[in-house]
Amino acid sequence: MSTVKEHYENVLSEVYVWMFDGFDNALQKNADFFKRHKISPRQSGIAIDLGAGCGFQSIPLAEVGFNVTAIDLDHKLLSDLENRSAQLPIKIVQDDLVDFDKHTQGNAELIVCMTDTLCHLESKDKVKSLFEKVVTSLEEKGLFIITFRDLSFELPELERFIPVKSDDDTVFTCFLEYEPETVKVHDLVYRKKDGNWSLNKSYYRKLRLSKQWIEEQLTKIGFTQFESTIDKGLVTVIAVK
């Protein structure tokens, strides 16, 4: 099995932007999300993006006035972010997101951990200890935004083969294998170069988290209000300290 870092290096980071229909499309979707939820700087203006990738959240947040610390393990995705954010107040850090507090100063107004990043952590215990760091690193009334796919329900049999995206040169299929606490996510990417197809394949584990479990953990450590939704299996939790 690959580690998360190896999985991104071997398969995902090369097709990541393509998978989301291009950079501009993904930036617009996230900018719309933040606008819809009225997310703009009101206090310190400090934001932290956990698992920032190539900046689909960091960039729109910086564009509305946040000073963002963007932290991720993947070198290629962070280079993409650097190339797209020259004039923006974004500090880019390559490190494990659970150590985010080593790279930030002062309490944040906003911490985001979006598009399944939370499910990449090794265990629920790691999620809990991350949440404890998050709550102590937020200002009073600070916001914590999480989005992820609910993998707590099992897809049956052939439904576990998911056609992620394809075009003339790339075919991306995913296969899910369920375990009690995790899902083995097998990513298979065929790419055509100079008329020849080659296959890149790798699998890693994602945590099976539910909206209810996340809300319970956040409540235990002092988050008081939630705006949570689940839409076609995608969970969004906006928690207020």
Ligand SMILES: C[S@@+](CC[C@H](N)C(=O)[O-])C[C@H]1O[C@@H](n2cnc3c(N)ncnc32)[C@H](O)[C@@H]1O
């Ligand atoms: C599904 S992507 C989401 C990226 C970005 N938030 C977005 O919406 O496009 C998950 C990201 O989390 C990063 N990641 C996973 N586990 C990590 C960890 N422990 N520390 C830092 N980054 C991590 C991966 O490298 C990847 O860029």
